[in-house]
Amino acid sequence: MVDIFTPEQRSHIMSQIRGRDTKPELALRSMLHRMGYRFTVNGPKNKRLPGRPDVVLPKHGTVVFVHGCFWHGHENCADFKMPKSRRAWWKAKICGNKARDERVQAELRVLGWHVVTIWACALKNIHARMWLEARMPSLIGPQPVEEVISETWKVAEDETPYRVNS
Numbered sequence: 001m002v003d004i005f006t007p008e009q010r011s012h013i014m015s016q017i018r019g020r021d022t023k024p025e026l027a028l029r030s031m032l033h034r035m036g037y038r039f040t041v042n043g044p045k046n047k048r049l050p051g052r053p054d055v056v057l058p059k060h061g062t063v064v065f066v067h068g069c070f071w072h073g074h075e076n077c078a079d080f081k082m083p084k085s086r087r088a089w090w091k092a093k094i095c096g097n098k099a100r101d102e103r104v105q106a107e108l109r110v111l112g113w114h115v116v117t118i119w120a121c122a123l124k125n126i127h128a129r130m131w132l133e134a135r136m137p138s139l140i141g142p143q144p145v146e147e148v149i150s151e152t153w154k155v156a157e158d159e160t161p162y163r164v165n166s
């Protein structure tokens with residue numbers, strides 16, 4: 001079978017494919033665990049709710065998605081660059097993913113869930129994780145959902161994490 005991707009693209013895809021138990025998800029779980037949150041990653045709600053949330057915190061009525069910056073098209077993020085070849089194909093693919101993310105979040109809000117999206121870049125190094133951990137209670141606790149889901153993170157080249165208002 002002829003591979004339609006270059007080896008470089010292929011390895012990028014393989015590293016970015018959304019799956020369970022990815023490194024950023026594990027980093028998030030260990031952070032939540034250390035902070036004393038009770039959550040599920042493989043419970044009925046994780047399996048049945050729209051979009052199959054990565055983490056469900058039933059007591060808080062909160063669901064969390066960990067989004068890979070490439071696959072979910074994290075704008076203004078150093079970890080997201082549209083591939084140069086097959087650009088139209090990638091653009092359609094990533095736009096489709098983003099549209100699906102929005103639809104899923106809307107469905108969850110209708111069901112009364114508080115939706116938190118955490119970009120993988122907010123978990124990729126110790127500085128980013130410390131920054132995220134400090135904000136975790138306000139993300140997970142009661143807060144207008146709209147504020148939460150519009151939050152995105154970016155880790156700058158010098159690895160000083162900061163918030164991007166989008």
Ligand SMILES: [Zn+2]
Binds near residue numbers: 079120154155
């Ligand atoms: Zn990112």
